[in-house]
Amino acid sequence: MSGNIVNSDEFYETFLPFSKRLSSEYNGDKDTESLMRVMYEFCINYSDIKTPQECFSIEEDPSFPLTQLGSNLITYRLIEFLTTIKNPNNVLEIGTFIGCSTMYIASKLSQNSKIVSLEKYDRFYNIAKRNISANNLTHKVELKNIDALEYLKDYNGEKFDMVFLDGNKENYKDYLILLENIMNSGCLIVIDNTSFSCDTLNEVPNTEKGLGVKSMLEYTKKLSYLKIVLPLSDGIMLMIANNKG
Ligand SMILES: C[S@@+](CC[C@H](N)C(=O)[O-])C[C@H]1O[C@@H](n2cnc3c(N)ncnc32)[C@H](O)[C@@H]1O
Numbered sequence: 001m002s003g004n005i006v007n008s009d010e011f012y013e014t015f016l017p018f019s020k021r022l023s024s025e026y027n028g029d030k031d032t033e034s035l036m037r038v039m040y041e042f043c044i045n046y047s048d049i050k051t052p053q054e055c056f057s058i059e060e061d062p063s064f065p066l067t068q069l070g071s072n073l074i075t076y077r078l079i080e081f082l083t084t085i086k087n088p089n090n091v092l093e094i095g096t097f098i099g100c101s102t103m104y105i106a107s108k109l110s111q112n113s114k115i116v117s118l119e120k121y122d123r124f125y126n127i128a129k130r131n132i133s134a135n136n137l138t139h140k141v142e143l144k145n146i147d148a149l150e151y152l153k154d155y156n157g158e159k160f161d162m163v164f165l166d167g168n169k170e171n172y173k174d175y176l177i178l179l180e181n182i183m184n185s186g187c188l189i190v191i192d193n194t195s196f197s198c199d200t201l202n203e204v205p206n207t208e209k210g211l212g213v214k215s216m217l218e219y220t221k222k223l224s225y226l227k228i229v230l231p232l233s234d235g236i237m238l239m240i241a242n243n244k245g
Pocket residue numbers: 069070071094095096097098099100101102118119120121124146147148149166167168
């Protein structure tokens with residue numbers, strides 16, 4: 001055991017509900033896969049979580065299933081939850097896909113608030129536009145068919161109170177740098193895929209996307225933001241801008 005309390009076995013052993021110590025009373029199969037499935041169903045059930053198809057009228061892209069490019073159900077619930085707590089005036093989303101996360105956020109915004117969502121590719125932008133319209137959320141969403149890097153470089157509008165970063169992983173660090181000047185103090189930043197298939201656990205990631213996420217993670221060390229990295233789904237990081245942790 002290390003002398004450092006953060007690295008002590010006691011905290012490691014109670015880090016995840018699947019750990020030997022925290023699953024000691026479970027009567028079923030304790031194989032990690034089986035326990036994970038039971039835990040998944042438990043969380044979905046008691047969080048009253050519904051699929052995007054149950055919450056909204058959804059047109060999908062037959063070549064890119066929602067389960068492949070969309071976020072996990074628990075992530076969708078978390079961003080709904082965070083939007084409700086934060087009650088932001090102005091939200092930025094990088095990476096719309098077909099608009100599910102956009103609509104979860106938009107549906108929790110108060111009357112005069114809005115979300116700006118950026119999608120580079122026409123095929124997803126067009127589907128997202130139809131989905132947002134079919135669910136009567138057009139008044140809450142400014143959907144832009146643009147490369148997020150271009151948009152952020154030229155942005156001089158109202159500052160953001162909440163950001164959901166879920167676009168191309170290769171540019172995550174550049175996005176974070178550009179965001180610094182266009183966020184209000186206290187802005188809540190939610191970043192998806194911080195594990196990136198566990199590639200970011202490698203000292204040197206194997207993929208360009210993993211490298212992009214890892215360089216963003218290293219960069220956050222320089223920022224005096226309040227931070228937490230959660231081992232949820234493909235990894236989620238939450239930060240509060242200009243709030244010393
Ligand atoms: C993981 S998906 C977003 C999923 C969506 N946020 C959700 O949870 O339902 C990432 C999206 O970012 C888009 N994207 C990729 N590169 C981009 C760029 N340079 N600018 C804006 N969007 C980009 C992709 O086309 C894709 O639709």
